Amino acid sequence: MKIIIPMAGRGSRLRPHTLTVPKPLIPIGGKPIVQRLAEDITKLADQKVDEIAFIIGDFGEEVEKQLIGIAEKLGAKGSIYKQDEPLGTAHAIWMAKDSLTGPVVVAFADTLFRANFHLDSNADGVVWVKQVEDPSAFGVVKLNDEGIIEDFVEKPKEFVSDLAIIGIYFFKDGDNLREEIRHIIENDIQGNGGEYQLTDALENMRSKGNKFKLGPVDEWMDCGNKDATVDTNSKILGFESQEFENIPSSAQIQNSLIIPPCFIGENVVIQNSKVGPNVSVGNGTKIVNSNIDNSLIQEKSSIVNGNLTGSMIGNHVDYKGVARNISLGDYSVLDFKE
Structure with a gap:
């Protein structure tokens, strides 16, 4: 076939x-x-x-x-x-x-x-x-x-x-x-x-x-669009929760709470944060001082002081801020100044 x-x-x-x-x-x-x-x-x-x-x-x-x-x-x-x-x-x-x-x-x-x-x-x-x-x-x-x-x-x-x-x-x-x-x-x-x-x-x-x-x-x-893709990511994580039980040994999780189901990629760093449920984090991404749920974050991005839900972040994104629901493509930079 x-x-x-x-x-x-x-x-x-x-x-x-x-x-x-x-x-x-x-x-x-x-x-x-x-x-x-x-x-x-x-x-x-x-x-x-x-x-x-x-x-x-x-x-x-x-x-x-x-x-x-x-x-x-x-x-x-x-x-x-x-x-x-x-x-x-x-x-x-x-x-x-x-x-x-x-x-x-x-x-x-x-x-x-x-x-x-x-x-x-x-x-x-x-x-x-x-x-x-x-x-x-x-x-x-x-x-x-x-x-x-x-x-x-x-x-x-x-x-x-x-x-x-x-x-x-x-x-x-x-x-x-x-x-x-x-x-x-x-x-x-x-x-x-x-x-x-x-x-x-x-x-x-x-x-x-x-x-x-x-x-x-x-x-x-x-x-087809950002919201549908984020929703599909959440459903896949739920359907195949056993697939996502193990966090890779290369990931560094420090003073943080991971609420399953989540996908955590290789060489991910998560510090002083709450991640999950229904979050995918791509290889090499760093998350600091953030609260993230029901979101899809791709590879080699940096999320600092994020408060995200229903969001989709691309590759190589540098995000510092407090926006709640966002869609950022690859190589974007977003810095909310106080």
Whole structure:
């Protein structure tokens, strides 16, 4: 089985954090979003993963090496494909057409999940969905009386269904998917926003007799903006609390209280502070005289006199102050003077 992970988007809603780091490489509980996604699918799938293909923008050689390393750690071949223009979900997948063979999972790298990940071999595909209050912002599915999908609709203006597609799909025959996307692109069949949409390919496959079943989702965790990413970090820390029980020996914790669950990275220094619950602290960060909860702090930053909740701090940030809820990108300097 292969995993295809489109991740070429700019992540504009998560700025300033995505100005220097691609959104899928933002760490959640000490691991990049895309790494957690690949690990979850590999762990939960009942088929061996042979290849993980990443569809990226111009992210640079170091990012490509990091992605290849993620795949290899999971016992799979890593492949890199480029999408130079954001022309839709189907177009993104088309960039990896050489890897669209055999059983395939397609997973967009802006979401994490908790779900039953059984790959039903009696179905042509599985689409994981979550019930939402406002389906107009999502692709949705409509079911028949037997629980089989009878319609795929992208961002419906009128109510069709409240079962939103979370961006994870299984296809028993990746070759079939490839040919449907080829048909859409070669015939310039554009959907919402003038883009080539995966839901159009799915609807074509369904109309030709392919049967798609639902994959129920217990928890759908978005990483689209700062607040959603901080919330997802808190949920991951809670779900996997045993993973975060041990503080590394390289960390220096002095006259401080750590309230679990927390992720504490290597060479972290925490002095005269209270940290937690639901805080991730990246490698090499120093926290002094601070009170921090429900926040995500990345690597090699300095937090002094902080009183933070629901905050997201980037890499190499120098923060001195009392702001309560902030979002600071990489290399920012914030110094509140008395």
